Amino acid sequence: SQTIHQWPATLVQPVGSPLSLECTVEGTSNPNLYWYRQAAGRGLQLLFYSVGIGQISSEVPQNLSASRPQDRQFILSSKKLLLSDSGFYLCAWSVGLTGSYNSPLHFGNGTRLTVT
Amino acid sequence: GENVEQHPSTLSVQEGDSAVIKCTYSDSASNYFPWYKQELGKRPQLIIDIRSNVGEKKDQRIAVTLNKTAKHFSLHITETQPEDSAVYFCAAPPGSGNTGKLIFGQGTTLQVKP
Numbered sequence: 001s002q003t004i005h006q007w008p009a010t011l012v013q014p015v016g017s018p019l020s021l022e023c024t025v026e027g028t029s030n031p032n033l034y035w036y037r038q039a040a041g042r043g044l045q046l047l048f049y050s051v052g053i054g055q056i057s058s059e060v061p062q063n064l065s066a067s068r069p070q071d072r073q074f075i076l077s078s079k080k081l082l083l084s085d086s087g088f089y090l091c092a093w094s095v096g097l098t099g100s101y102n103s104p105l106h107f108g109n110g111t112r113l114t115v116t
Numbered sequence: 117g118e119n120v121e122q123h124p125s126t127l128s129v130q131e132g133d134s135a136v137i138k139c140t141y142s143d144s145a146s147n148y149f150p151w152y153k154q155e156l157g158k159r160p161q162l163i164i165d166i167r168s169n170v171g172e173k174k175d176q177r178i179a180v181t182l183n184k185t186a187k188h189f190s191l192h193i194t195e196t197q198p199e200d201s202a203v204y205f206c207a208a209p210p211g212s213g214n215t216g217k218l219i220f221g222q223g224t225t226l227q228v229k230p
Contacts, residue, residue, distance in 0.1 A: 032216035043222040044207075049217055101147055104150055106162070
């Protein structure tokens with residue numbers, strides 16, 4: 001069966017410090033990978049998605065970047081964190097191209113980031 | 117691009133009553149509509165989804181209905197229980213095809229009172 005691992009679970013970082021969140025998926029090949037952010041009490045905002053190694057699409061202009069160095073590894077980074085980067089970051093995967101319908105998203109357990 | 121509106125933002129029901137949450141979408145080409153449940157501090161989990169080639173889907177106490185003409189879909193929970201209390205999100209893809217991307221509604225906080 002497929003599993004998704006995301007770490008760390010919680011993170012407190014000062015403003016201006018760098019960030020690296022990592023996500024890996026097991027049990028599937030060539031998944032679509034996603035980073036979502038959820039502000040406190042708010043909905044889920046898509047930040048990045050990737051359909052293959054080195055292929056990253058950014059959905060919103062921001063202080064963050066993403067990379068996919070391996071097929072099942074997705075990394076979210078920042079060179080200098082802002083207070084507004086605080087939130088709950090969720091990695092997700094779905095089955096790659098399978099036809100005309102989307103496949104369900106499967107979320108990791110999330111990283112709660114607090115920028116102080 | 118796709119816009120998903122979800123109502124109500126909060127919903128309080130008595131245990132045993134039914135709960136209905138409605139979402140509207142803007143892109144008529146959207147063809148897949150999932151619902152996620154998120155308990156406090158946890159990840160969203162898929163509870164039911166529907167494709168555009170059907171109008172209704174049921175799974176025990178949960179059902180989803182789709183009206184493509186009006187571009188809205190609804191989640192129906194019958195015989196609600198306290199463990200149904202959570203935030204529920206609807207979602208829709210921007211257009212047709214398996215792009216994988218989903219645009220989420222703002223969420224509905226459901227409280228089931230014992």
